[in-house]
Amino acid sequence: MASFTIDEIGRATKGELLQKGKANYVSGVSTDTRTIQDGDVFIALKGDNFDGHHFLTTACEKGAGAVIISDKEAGNSLPDTVSVFLVADTKQALEDLAHFHRMRFHVPVIGVTGSNGKTTTKDMITALLSTRFHVCATQKNFNNEIGLSMTLLSMTEKTEVTVVEMGMRGFGQIAELCRIASPTIGVVTNVGTSHIGILGSQANIAKAKGELIEALPADGMAILNGDDPYVKAMGNHFAGKVITYGTKEHSTVMGKDIHYExxxxxxxxxxxxxxxxxxxxxxxxxxxYDALAATAVARILGVDYRKIQKALADFQPIGQRQTILDVHGISVMDDSYNANPLSMEMAFRSLKQLPGKHHYLVLGDMGELGAFEEQLHYETGKKAANIGFDGLITVGPLCRHLARGARENGMTTVIETDSCEEAAKELSHLAKPGDIVLVKGSHYMHMEKIPGLLVTGD
Known part of the structure; x- marks a missing residue:
């Protein structure tokens, strides 16, 4: 974890030193008193449902060498052994410290964004690069300002490459993440319809995702999905080097002779x-596509292709991303981590790759689609019918439009439910040993409960 002198904290955050404590430096950065270490600087973050200022006393009792606050009165009763900085915005202070620390390192920093696949792509890049380098990378999908800042603060003198995932829900958010991370390589996976309810169109989503490429230095590198016209266009005005990848058109990195087994x-x-x-x-x-993007990064940074082959053969995604479970002889693909129209279609095609007596879908509502939500749910149901499945169980009010899209386009077994419990009960009657089932929906639908309910029979 990053260490800072008291003077560096002041310079990085432009904070006012209200009180100089005993220590001349801090040995780490913490925003959580449950994991704070002796000698850390504690940053009192504030949110809609929490306020770190309420935990300042605990932070000091656990050995904090300094605290950063935005409420001046909260610092009045703290021990005089602790340095106290006052800033206008503690989250901004965390970002500023992270940027200050990142700029200590002259190493490649790879930013990864896209509507789908960014976590898997980030994890693949990390796996491939780890065969040659000491890599610092985003944990799980902690891809907002706080998660990215904590990733950068975990860089050490051993770090040779850093990989950060960048999420967004609106304009300016990727640009802000880039201000913190100063990426040298940018990877954009695709532009779908997630967050279209906020941004209004795919073109606007592309503009927001494209902030990553706009932030790269002139000697940086953009690695772009050449089969996605929105992504490919991001390289048109980029002064640095552009590497494209794809399977359909001629790209720098091509996937050919694809066989699904x-x-x-x-x-x-x-x-x-x-x-x-x-x-x-x-x-x-x-x-x-995710593997092609990761391969492009790895080869550019000098990883031998034989190491790439082995790392990709060994790669497994993190939980609730196409995890195959055996439930009483039924193969359940748990892809419940999240969902949008593009990822739904990808999951449909993956399910059909598995051999089984019957292929069933258990699908929950997709969020953040705004005025397009009914249309996009209907079109997803239509795609399911056209691809060809033996049955569909839906969960939630928006998925009634998905059910209608499937039914009106030829799917005969369509069951609508209002809860995961009801869906699991219907699935227990429908699916038999040897059948294949996909479980997928937006995170807030908690579709991950369904495999467990199927196991217990509740």
Whole structure:
């Protein structure tokens, strides 16, 4: 974890030193008194449902060497052994400290964004680069200002490459993350319809995601999905080097001769003047795209292709992303982490890759689609019917439009429910041993409960 002198904290945050404590430096940064270490600086973050100022006494009792506050009165009763800084915004202070620390390092910093696949792509990049470098990377999907800042603050003298995931819900948010991280390489996976309810159009989503490429230095590198016209266009006015990847059109990094097998995907990766076979223990074309993006980063930074082959063959995504569970002889693909129309279609195609007596869908509402929510749910149901499944169970009010789209386009077994419990009960009657089931929906729908309910029979 990053250490700072008291003077560096003041310079980085432009904070007012209200009280100089005993220590001349801090050995780490904390925003949580449950994990604070002796000698850390504690930053009292404030949110809609929490206020770190309420925990200042606890932070000091646990050994904080300094605290950063935005409420001046909260610092009045703190022990005189602790340095106290006053700032206008404590979250901004955290970001400023993270940026200050990041700029101590002259190493590649890779920013990853996109509507779908950014966490898996980030994790693949990390896996491939870790075969050669000491890598600092975003944990899980902690991709907002706080998560990104804590990732940067975990850089050490051993760090040779940093990989950060960048999420957004509106204009300016990627730009702010880039201000903190100063990325040198930018990866954009795709532009879908998630957050369209906030931004209003795919073109606006592309503009918001494109802030990553706009923030890169002139000697930086943009790695772009060449099969996505919104993403490919981001390279048109970029002064640095552009590397494209894809499977449909000629790109710098190409996935060719793709074969989808039971629980595996095989393809040939062609890049520059080399070509080599890749095996993924993953399903669906979207994972090929994620692997191509990761391969582009790894080869550019000098990772040997044989190490890439092995790392991709060994790669497994984190939980609730196409995890295959055996429930009483029924294969359940738990892809319940989150959902939007594009990721739904990707999951449909992955499910069809698995052999089974019947293929069923259990789908929950997709959020943040705004005025387009009814239309996009209907179109998702239509795609499910066109791809061809043996039955559909929906959960939630928005998925009634999805059910209608499936029913009106030829799917005959369509069951609408209002809860995960009801859906699990219907699924227990519908699915039999040897069948394949996809469970997917937006995170707030808690679709991850369904496999467990199916196990217990509740």
């Amino acid at each position: 039971e629980s595996q995907t095989r393809y040939t990766c062609a890049m520059f003047d080399e070509a080599y076979k890749i095996k993924l223990n993953l399903l669906g074309p979207h994972n090929v």
